[in-house]
Amino acid sequence: MRSTSYATLGAFVLVLAVPTSAAADGSVIGGNPVRVSESPWVVALASHDRFGTERSGQFCGGVLVGRSTVVTAAHCLSKEVLGVPWQQVRDLRIVIGRDNLAGRGGQELKAANVWVNPRYDSWTNEGDMAVLRLEKPAGRPAIQIAGRGDAAYRPGTGATVYGWGDTTGEGSYATALRSAGVNVLEDSVCAGAYPGSADGTYKPASMLCAGEPRGGRDACQGDSGGPLVVGGRLVGLVSWGTGCGQAGHPGVYTRASALLPAVSQHGAD
Template sequence: MPAKSRRNLLLVAGALLAAAVAVPVASATPETAGQPGIVGGQPAAVAQYPFAVFLTDENGSQFCGAVLIGENSVATAAHCAKAVTKTNLRVVAGRQDKRVKDGTVSTVSDIWVNPDYTDPGTGNDIALLTTSTRLRYDTAQVTQTARYYAENTMATVLGWGRLKDNGERSDVLRSVDVPMISDASCKTAYGNYDPSTMVCAGYANGGKDACQGDSGGPLVVGKVLIGIVSWGVGCAQPGKPGVYTRVSAFADELEKRSNRGLF
């Protein structure tokens, strides 16, 4: 089964087709280019995870997750940042339920995409959005160390994605706890795994994972951001853990750019 990014396909067809992600394991078609959301988890409170935010197009259609690391700095996956134009991109913070209008919605004034990024399957899947509005919520701390990636360290992945592979979309923020997996085990699962810019998390028997609509969302230990939802094969399949961007590899760049800001 092909490896695919975990972006949702809710956007205008023309915009998504223009930004289709091609992962080297297999080419994605318009029907399969997205992966489902949080599988095997439970509803989570934005009050507990105020740094968890999501991305929409100008019509309010959610398609990716993201994470607040500064008042106007939002980290996400590169393939999410490239999915729509800057003019059409919105960041929604402080909103637990997508069906309501609370929280803060901001346009984006600047987008930085890692220049080494080509597609999720080759790594470097990270971007930083600068919001036009200050998002006054608690931020996640960007890890600069490798200690959080030790095998069996428990981490939490957050998102508004699907509840199972090609299943129902969640209206509310959800979370699930998953153990970190060794580089050797992840390399066994995925021949294109790059330990310098990727990290894996999940159970050998599957059952708990990120899914469609969760791309760009945070993998955290407490308030410490260690990963960005990137790609995988299906959702919560045995032997196919979720693959995340290894945030520590980009900590210096994120710190430099988030401190630059607009304010």
């Protein structure tokens, strides 16, 4: 069950997965392996100190939206996920271009600046966004954020979610990046599924909902902060939901257009 967020459980367990919500080797529930070279803007947030060396210490996903700018979920940098305030995580790294988290390919960069949305509401999950400015340009293609009113947000549109999270909903985490196809859903479907409870409250202005009516394909624990993509444009960040791939409980994403002001203000490019 993927309770409120799709991150990893917390430093004290040294395995990635927070309040149940994101996905792993089968990562991304119902997904398939995909090469990072085909989606170079997908990155992993990692810390060996907090989560060990296995799987590079990955605990969340992120997205390269500029030469030196990464966006992720605010809850990924919360004390609930990290076990300590993020400022105390001395080895926080952004892993870029690494297909297999058990290997050493790609690069690991530090964040020169971290902005976590001070208005993030952990009860409703509204405002679940953070911006990380890298110490130097990643040297890889970034993805464009779909602006407000973009047809990519239209209900019924096919989308793809990416991650290294739990592939089964039972703590089986992936080492290879995976993706799964889902459909953007009507706001009314999400509002009906999440009218307001301890799991969260669906807010259409800043959230997007995607999944399958019968379930089966979804993000899960460990996928938090990772991308939901339509036609080569970023439309959402994995944020929260109830369970993983359950019928009637689609995944909820931070609406990418809501990221634009923060990226403009806190990003490097």
